[in-house]
Amino acid sequence: MEIDRAITGSSDQRLRTKYRNATYVIERAFALYQFEEVAFSFNGGKDSTVLLHLLRAGYYLHKEKTDQSYKNQLDGKLKCPIRTIYFESPSAFPEINSFTYETATTYDLQLDIIRLDFKSGLEALMKEKPTKAIFLGTRIGDPNAVGQEQFSPSSPGWPPFMRVNPILDWSYRDVWAFLLTCKVRYCSLYDKGYTSIGSIYDTVPNSLLCTGHSPDSNENFKPAYLLADGRLERAGRAKKFTSECGSASEISNGLNYVDPHRTSSLTASIICVGDEILFGTIEDKLAAALCKKLHSIGWMVVHVAVVRNDIDCVAEEIERRKSTDDMVILFGGVGPLHSDVSVAGVAKAFGVRVAPDEEFEEHLRHLIGNHCIGDRNEMALLPEGITNCCTMRSCMCR
Template structure:
């Protein structure tokens, strides 16, 4: 199987880690659902092209594990087994259409072509062909990714199905590393300077890749994989609201010179009474001592939508919003994603923060630095305090992995102080499942 072979022969350890995690998610999904009830949404873009080839590899490896085929990966060729959905739109680039149909022909992909909007099309499709899970090429930097996890039920008001996001934690760099390492074909627009492709009405080549042709005076562009800062992936996409207006708190002329602040604490451990909130009152006292007024202090649950709603509410009335808790790498650490959603921006690896983390941890870091350095897009200044650190890097990956192995069990994790002991909590209605989750966590952490 050429994809698996290319990755295993690569020296890119970060890419191998992302690949193995994605394959695990795919195999897990194929174990949970009959293949007749699983679909794949393909749109011809770079992310879904990556997912297509991951699914090809994942399906084959699943077949090997089940004993349906032998273990020779070298010359495996087969018709793509998953029902594949393609939403064809009048505003789609002709190159995307051509690439989609050519790819379908090359890999034996049977397309279900829909010409309605995404929601209406799914309603019709799922009514005629019962589907319990759909693979999506959503990444954490996408506008639709806020609040999603690797396994996420569809939103209220939508047809009921499980959204499966194997490349949710992949960065722009990871996508291109995969495509170039595996030497698979992608849409030709990416070689013309397009870095993120929507419709013909809202997409242009990324100006950061522009090359001035001194002879003809025409604009030329370097290919998308040469964009060095993945945070600027969507620079060629039109925005409904310009970034400065979206990020900044509307500057209003105030009769008073007193600065008002709001404080938001995030953590289920606060709401359950397991931990006494000490930082909120301490911050109130500090702000009062320098002449600020605190207009509100709130403690909310660890939920992306709750964080986004509270931040939006407070930023409309306060000069500054302070937020603490829920910042880290676990599935329950949702504050950063909530802030991004509140401002209507994406999450993307921050290069300055990435360099800081690399310097801070070096070879001791067991997590992918691109994933650790995800921050809301548009940050122009990052203050790096000497005590700034990202805790739990040794246990975050196994705990996050176990969280979707036990989807009905809430696995919480917190420290009362920065250097204090780590507390892991388990909540669920099924006592046997809670005990199984506790045993799995105990075994997993004892091996780290």
């Protein structure tokens, strides 16, 4: 089977490990549920494309173990005729729709097209076709991933089914390493600078991939797999707000230029963590510099606070600000020392755990090489599911 051969023949040890873990989850699901009882949620994006080919590989490995005659029946392009759910939306990119339908034909996916919202669509579908488990391309950095495990029951109030998340622990780098190693087809938008695709109303090419020429043409963006920092894959998601005249407009997400006439729509708070500032032993100058810089790019700072080196104090201040402001900037108290509590405070405010971030650890290793050991590794512990954390002694969260 070509996917299995491509990965097992790769020199990328990390990718091979991720592949083995993901296919184990898939094989486990196929062992727990009848094939007719499982479904696959496909949206045409890079993550679900990875999952499609992992399902093909996992299906092959499962059948190889349970049916001795199966291996001899295979051709080079194994298909996996799994029931596939596609939520079609009028706001989807035409390229996403085309890619989805062509992929379904290529791999014999039994496509169920739903034109309702996710919850209502699932309720209607499961009345018609009872389903016990659904494979999802959720990764830990996704907004809805917090608290999920590789096998997670659906949330209260939703139709009962098991969410199966084989690539939950995969990073942006892992996704592209898999796609490029296996040489499988993916949506063409990723070659035009799109790194995270939503709807036509909230997705633009990632400005970090702009070649420096006019950003008005997709031809002036490098492909998605060249994004250096995978934590910024959602930098192409534009944010919406309603103007005074009531019409919806798109604005930058804070990483690109923001029209200074729209400053009233973007608010930020700054939180400094440090007993030494409260004791008066040092003077805080960074907050003033941040206020000046933020104002120059279109943000209005509405609140500046200094809190103690205490997890609860940090969490309480973030709790107060995160629901009212577009951005909260936190600095101080981030690091491997016992007094550095900011990361734990952010995690507590968002109700998540602190967990190792592989991409950030790689970044640290790039900066300090073999010195990335012991206490320094603790710098790679970040709030789980919160991906827009900045390097060194500062942390930015929404």
